[in-house]
Amino acid sequence: QLQLQESGPGLVKPSETLSLTCTVSGGSISSSSYYWGWIRQPPGKGLEWIGSIYYSGSTYYNPSLKSRVTISVDTSKNQFSLKLSSVTAADTAVYYCARRVLYCSSTSCKNWFDPWGQGTLVTVSS
Amino acid sequence: QTVVTQEPSLTVSPGGTVTLTCASSTGAVTSGYYPNWFQQKPGQAPRALIYSTSNKHSWTPARFSGSLLGGKAALTLSGVQPEDEAEYYCLLYYGGSWVFGGGTKLTVL
Numbered sequence: 666q667l668q669l670q671e672s673g674p675g676l677v678k679p680s681e682t683l684s685l686t687c688t689v690s691g692g693s694i695s696s697s698s699y700y701w702g703w704i705r706q707p708p709g710k711g712l713e714w715i716g717s718i719y720y721s722g723s724t725y726y727n728p729s730l731k732s733r734v735t736i737s738v739d740t741s742k743n744q745f746s747l748k749l750s751s752v753t754a755a756d757t758a759v760y761y762c763a764r765r766v767l768y769c770s771s772t773s774c775k776n777w778f779d780p781w782g783q784g785t786l787v788t789v790s791s
Numbered sequence: 792q793t794v795v796t797q798e799p800s801l802t803v804s805p806g807g808t809v810t811l812t813c814a815s816s817t818g819a820v821t822s823g824y825y826p827n828w829f830q831q832k833p834g835q836a837p838r839a840l841i842y843s844t845s846n847k848h849s850w851t852p853a854r855f856s857g858s859l860l861g862g863k864a865a866l867t868l869s870g871v872q873p874e875d876e877a878e879y880y881c882l883l884y885y886g887g888s889w890v891f892g893g894g895t896k897l898t899v900l
Contacts, residue, residue: 712829712837712880712891725887729792761836776825776884777842784836
């Protein structure tokens with residue numbers, strides 16, 4: 666079945682750029698029904714949607730993070746990536762990648778988020 | 792800035808029924824917000840429970856149900872089990888972007 670796995674540095678210095686990659690296995694990232702996204706969770710706090718990308722490269726970002734976020738896709742490697750610039754301690758979080766499925770019938774559309782990666786903790790500290 | 796509001800905490804007795812709600816600062820939640828509900832236990836990734844208001848995944852126990860109630864999205868647990876103790880998050884769609892609620896910590900006591 667489809668699986669997602671986050672990878673990247675677990676420690677980033679303040680003011681630098683956080684970079685993570687999500688590798689998709691067990692299926693193609695280039696499906697017309699799928700969007701690929703990033704979600705984060707600061708320690709002890711709630712979930713925050715960061716943004717998502719379609720295999721064609723169309724992106725959608727959280728307005729509050731838009732100026733610092735770039736999400737890209739590499740269909741040849743079946744991967745998508747997150748870059749978050751000018752990080753501060755407030756960006757310390759577990760970062761998850763997840764697939765959103767968009768299914769539309771003749772009468773309605775449905776959206777669901779599954780699967781998720783296991784998450785990776787990124788700490789911003791000097 | 793759009794805010795999605797959930798009850799911070801709820802307590803329910805085993806075998807009881809509880810309803811968690813999800814409100815939008817923009818007004819009434821409708822099916823067009825595609826409400827999704829997730830369960831998260833400590834140290835685990837969130838697990839999808841309900842999508843597009845009321846649809847269950849194949850792994851979602853029958854005691855979980857989703858609906859729209861009084862202008863909010865709602866998640867009802869009927870016949871609560873001890874293993875349902877967890878944090879529950881709703882997620883709403885705002886025309887290209889998505890916003891999570893702050894989460895409800897459900898205690899089974």
